[in-house]
Amino acid sequence: MSTEQPSPIDSTTTSIGERFASLRQRFEVFEGDRLGQIGLAILALFIFIGIFARPYTIELFDFTISTPGLAPYDPGERAVGDRLESPSVAHPLGTTDMGRDVLSQLIAGTRVTLIVGSLAAFMAVFIGTNVGLISAYFGGWVDDVLMRITDIVYGVPFLPFAIVLVAVLGSSIVNIIVAIVLILWRSTARVIRAQVLSHKQRPYVESAQAIGAGHVRIMYRHILPNVLPLTFLYAAFAVAWAVIAEASLSFLGFGDPNMLSWGEMIYNVYTANAIREAWWWVFPPGICIMLFVMSVFFIGRTLEKEVNPELNHQ
């Protein structure tokens, strides 16, 4: 581990200007790293598609701004007579067994992936970081209790748990996110705890204690900024696992029936028994899932270099 390296934001008195400089520095990691750049580009493309998937109408006082949606059709709209049609000019990726446009479903599904990925990862990392921080900082019985809870969560199989929880609470995107978050925070908690344990011993924490800073201040103002890079790394991994988990759940038929996701599209192909002939319907969502997760892993690898330079990725 690189715990002996002085972090660029070790000092607590960084001005806003310095903050921006350090932010720019973070992006500089991507310079000269082809994989990381590819990852950023793919992710940016998906975010763009996700935001502009459907037409918007925003009314601001007297102005009405409307943007055209990227999806050529309503994803649920049926074109009668065009069932299971292979790709054509009217339907670039063909149609489903219900005569729905595959491309439009694909574009609409991007949004679900983005929502699940970002929300689940944010919540999981938020919980994980806090658990790790509190556990390591206070130590003693607090540490014992929190870490035993983490151990127990490590004993729960991810996907089966998510299936049962979604069956209990009902198939909705919120419940899917809750199920993912309840499991996903565990890895962040362990890693952050280990990192905070080493930071606790450092002189800067001692001097903060000496001048009478409170626990909360030391934890969140002094220690947290130093473990944030690690948090970001785990957030990237969390996005990837959350997206894979959502896709797998939807593929098994536990997806949100009102929000069509990529995994659910493949589930529909399966239940329509069309996997053999309708390659245009199966492959696009699968490739999208793969590309999305891949882009996040590429970005994660670049962040890892920053967090852990000894890994020697060159």
Next chain:
Amino acid sequence: MGLRAYVVRRCLQLVVTFWAFFTLLFVLFRMMPGDPTSMFIMDGMTPEQREQRIAELGLNEPLHVQYIEYVRQLLTGDFGQSFIYNDPVTSIIVVRFMNTIVLMATALIFAYIIGITFGALMGWWRDSRFERGGIIVTLVARSSPEFWVGIVLLSVFVFWLGWFPSSGMRTTGGELGGGFVARYGSLDFLHHLFLPALTGAIAYLATPTLLMRSTMLDVLNADFIEIKKAEGLPERTVLYKHAARNSILPIVTVAAIATGTAMGGSVVIETVFNWPGMGREMVSAVNNNDYPLAMAAFFLMGSVVIIMNFVADLAYVYLDPRVEYE
């Protein structure tokens, strides 16, 4: 803390984890929507019969009595009666469990043999085109959910080339062998096993590959490797006998944990290939409100995860004398 104290503490922790796990199961399955009798009502059950059925299942008792009864049943390996099959859950699940274990064990063995070899070579030939390409391939494999790998393999090897059967565990009409070897050793079975096992192997390949590569890099930096090279030993001997062997340690721990995680993956792989295992059984049991069966499947999967985590921790302290017990 000595080794003995550590082991004792870890055993206690195992018991606590198990208790927490099956309590969680109890809570989850008591929260399930629609009580277990709802599917019988459709068969024209009278309210009296329904009452009787609820009493039979012990669902009219206070919760703590139900809980004690539930723990007693779990400890004696009694999972009750499946609503769908109308058979004892234990007899259904044991066969499915074996099928899952055979499938996932094959997949993991493949994954770790390929992963360790490739990871070691990637570390050995660092900065080469092989290493860079290898990393990309591994990351792509890691980015693909199990069901997607399965679908790609199905499309290529079944629908396009027609080399393998698309689903199931044996050709229909094939005689069921009595013994273990007859059941899992036949050519027909291996023919069916290949694709699902390969799917699992690809899905779990990334962890051992990347880990092996990075520990190889660490070990290769160590002085003793330089000494071995200076002794004039052939490169191959240094790679296999000294570098790779010393890098394998962390893999053992990860392999134990991966066995647990593979339980979750089996749910998806078995669904894609219609493999009559526990994972697929669990999905259909949840869909059919067959709670006893779903719960037993979930319980077994969780038990495997918990026990494998336990094995991983013990293997770690046993294999690496440098570890300090905290």
